[in-house]
Amino acid sequence: MPTILIKAATVVNENKQFIADVLVTDGLIDRIERSIDLKADKEINAEGLHLFPGCIDDQVHFREPGLTHKGNIHSESRAAVAGGITSFMEMPNTMPNALTQELLQDKYDIAARNSLANYSFFMGASNDNLSEVLRTDIRNVCGIKVFMGSSTGNMLVDNPTTLEHLFANSPMLIATHCEDEATIQSNLSHYKQLLGDNIPVRLHPKIRSAEACYLSSSMAVELAKKHNTRLHILHISTERETHLFSNNISLADKRITAEACIHHLWFSDEDYAEKGNLIKWNPAIKTAADRNGILAAVLDGRIDVIATDHAPHTIAEKSLPYLQAPSGGPLVQHALTAMLELYHHGKITLEQIAEKMAHNVATIFQIEKRGFIREGYYADLVLVNLNKPWHVEKSNILYSCGWSPFEGSTFKSKVVSTIVSGNLAYENGALANDKSGQRITFAR
Structure with missing residues (x-):
């Protein structure tokens, strides 16, 4: 799987916010550090963006x-x-x-x-x-x-x-x-x-x-x-x-x-x-x-x-x-x-x-290795721009039914990128063609 390096994101995780780089390798969160200096297959400049667990x-x-x-x-x-x-x-x-x-x-x-x-x-x-x-x-x-x-x-x-x-x-x-x-x-x-x-x-x-x-x-x-x-x-x-x-x-x-x-x-x-x-x-x-x-x-x-x-x-x-x-x-x-x-x-x-x-x-x-931004966990991540207003209208609604109760609303924040199990599944309005989802397992 391609490596992904997210640079300078404001990480929102476990009741804290902090700026960090996040490296994704083989579908997992490999490293979370103040600065990671290496080459990756895909680098995302996340300065000014907030990184949430998916x-x-x-x-x-x-x-x-x-x-x-x-x-x-x-x-x-x-x-x-x-x-x-x-x-x-x-x-x-x-x-x-x-x-x-x-x-x-x-x-x-x-x-x-x-x-x-x-x-x-x-x-x-x-x-x-x-x-x-x-x-x-x-x-x-x-x-x-x-x-x-x-x-x-x-x-x-x-x-x-x-x-x-x-x-x-x-x-x-x-x-x-x-x-x-x-x-x-x-x-x-x-x-x-x-x-x-x-x-x-x-x-x-x-x-x-x-x-x-x-x-x-x-x-x-x-x-x-x-x-x-x-x-x-x-x-x-x-x-x-x-x-x-x-x-x-x-x-x-x-x-x-x-x-x-x-x-x-x-x-x-x-x-x-x-x-x-x-x-x-x-x-x-x-x-x-x-x-x-x-x-x-x-x-x-x-x-x-x-x-x-x-x-x-x-x-x-x-x-x-x-x-x-x-x-x-x-x-x-x-x-x-x-x-x-x-x-x-x-x-x-x-x-x-x-x-x-x-x-x-x-x-x-009791989901296994998901729901948190932690090293060793699956890379399920979402980057958000808190200051990018957008208007909900039929042209940008993705549901098969083609409508939303929020149609006509303007939101101040916008999802920029979504990573699913280490795959960049969504970026700047474009969805990946591959089916990157995995079956969730439970630690019971």
């Missing part, structure tokens, strides 16, 4: 197999790399659902052929596949995904006995989507009686309500405490839920962790008037108070990870009436720059961004 997104939906009219592993991994995300963990609600080890392996095979970013895939749980779940290889699979609330696909796990067995016997981390289905259906029935099929999207957070989220999240926490399960609750969307989590224990010792998503940190229910179904997600984007409470929990350590829940749909699908329009939207290309925008607004530090989007994900999932 972001690790622990929740994406890349739609392959079966839903590739929305996106696929190749297209969405390219968008991720352009946004500074070097590794992703993808969800099992593709078609067919990844509910057997054979179907799970099919996804790994596709990624090995097509992914520009490093990859892992969650094993899916259903009401009747416990024996398959228990066959999952803990060193080669990121975790088990449990939908404790229906979402895209048909993977609702609502059988109490199944949930007990899953939490009691899981050999690895369980990641949950938490919304109480009975509450959602009751709310939906109420609004259908009032409005028929003409329900406006602004009522989405009333239907998929704060109560539905808290009931389900608190139940997951209770089950995890009962069985000492390693639980990771995805996309927290309410301030109330943040109080289910602790910040008085080291991350390595936490048994229950949580994730916040970009859209819940950026938008509020006031934005439905302008954005409509483009910001229809499950769980729903809720109030400004919820948004502020989630950010507070990110900053004080109750919430450990920032991710995307990238879930593309075509603009035609999103243009349907509220009840027919699917939930989810594309985010991987703009996640890091959106968080850097919050940095520019004084709401988060650069060190916290590196912690929540790289370090902590690696620690929580």
Whole structure:
């Protein structure tokens, strides 16, 4: 593999900033020193640029197999790399659902052929596949995904006995989507009686309500405490839920962790008037108070990870009436720059961004040799210019679906280069043609 020498970067890593040269050899970070004087195959002048560990997104939906009219592993991994995300963990609600080890392996095979970013895939749980779940290889699979609330696909796990067995016997981390289905259906029935099929999207957070989220999240926490399960609750969307989590224990010792998503940190229910179904997600984007409470929990350590829940749909699908329009939207290309925008607004530090989007994900999932800028670790790196404004428009959107909820926004920061497992995968707007992503492994 070509050697890469990054010169005079401002390194953001492990709660510090410092200027250094970084040498990449054979896909690994070889040396980190104040000055490295040697020739490399590729030299990058990073003076004035910030070097972050590559972001690790622990929740994406890349739609392959079966839903590739929305996106696929190749297209969405390219968008991720352009946004500074070097590794992703993808969800099992593709078609067919990844509910057997054979179907799970099919996804790994596709990624090995097509992914520009490093990859892992969650094993899916259903009401009747416990024996398959228990066959999952803990060193080669990121975790088990449990939908404790229906979402895209048909993977609702609502059988109490199944949930007990899953939490009691899981050999690895369980990641949950938490919304109480009975509450959602009751709310939906109420609004259908009032409005028929003409329900406006602004009522989405009333239907998929704060109560539905808290009931389900608190139940997951209770089950995890009962069985000492390693639980990771995805996309927290309410301030109330943040109080289910602790910040008085080291991350390595936490048994229950949580994730916040970009859209819940950026938008509020006031934005439905302008954005409509483009910001229809499950769980729903809720109030400004919820948004502020989630950010507070990110900053004080109750919430450990920032991710995307990238879930593309075509603009035609999103243009349907509220009840027919699917939930989810594309985010991987703009996640890091959106968080850097919050940095520019004084709401988060650069060190916290590196912690929540790289370090902590690696620690929580016990990822081998990724998530930090350390000698001997894989060279997953992203160079950012904090002072290079750019405008999000259709011509520079890389998602297969061709749209973004950030379209029309101007970001102050721009990703300049992304290195994936030692390969220069993105530089100044150009993406590499080779598929440089590797399968993520876990030290378990």
